[in-house]
Amino acid sequence: MNDKKTVYETLREVNVNSIVRVDQGGFKYLPWTNCWALLKGKYPQATFHQHLNDVGDAFFVSAMGVEVRVTINIDDESQTFTHPVLNSINKAMKLDKYTYTTKKGDRHVEAVSSFDINTARMRALVKCAALMGLGIDVFSDELKPEMETVDSKQLQEITNKIKEKGMKISDVTTAWNLPSLAKLHAVNFDNFMSWMDDNK
Secondary structure (H helix, E strand, C coil): CCCCCCHHHHHHCCCCHHHCEECCCCCEECCHHHHHHHHHHHCCCCEEEECCCCCCCCCEEECCEEEEEEEEEECCEEEEEEEECECCCCCECCCCCEEEEECCEEEEECCCCHHHHHHHHHHHHHHHHHHCCCCHHHHHHCCCCCCCECCHHHHHHHHHHHHHHCCCHHHHHHHCCCCCHHHCEHHHHHHHHHHHHHCC
């Protein structure tokens, strides 16, 4: 009888609670640096590589958008994960800027950049590690619809509150992990304003 644990069983037992983070939408994620450090702590020989397309680019293009692909190798086991390149509200990015329609009007998705591709690559690494067992439970609540951001009235209230508190916009966006105030999800508006009130 073989009592040796599989890679999945070993990584599934790793406690990731200390590195779990929550984005401004309230969903959990693992920073790729901490995730890889934990994995290497269990399997120092582990490696990963990004897949290249036929012309040597580290991304793949289809009519649906741009995606990246990462493989982790541990001993004789390997796992591959393909991840779409997404913008800040999880909309697929393409080589060219495009427009789509919502209830609140047209929205634009900027053309993909090398930064976006690198971000997606590291997300793919974390998801690939999850498939191998590391922190897989963290992503059980990941599937979510696109979330509406604050409207112009709410954005003005936020701006006024920041001025009233004498705070810097950059400090606020950093605290909430936001690329800009306009990217705050509407469902978090009340919590955001309460947080602002609690800041002296």
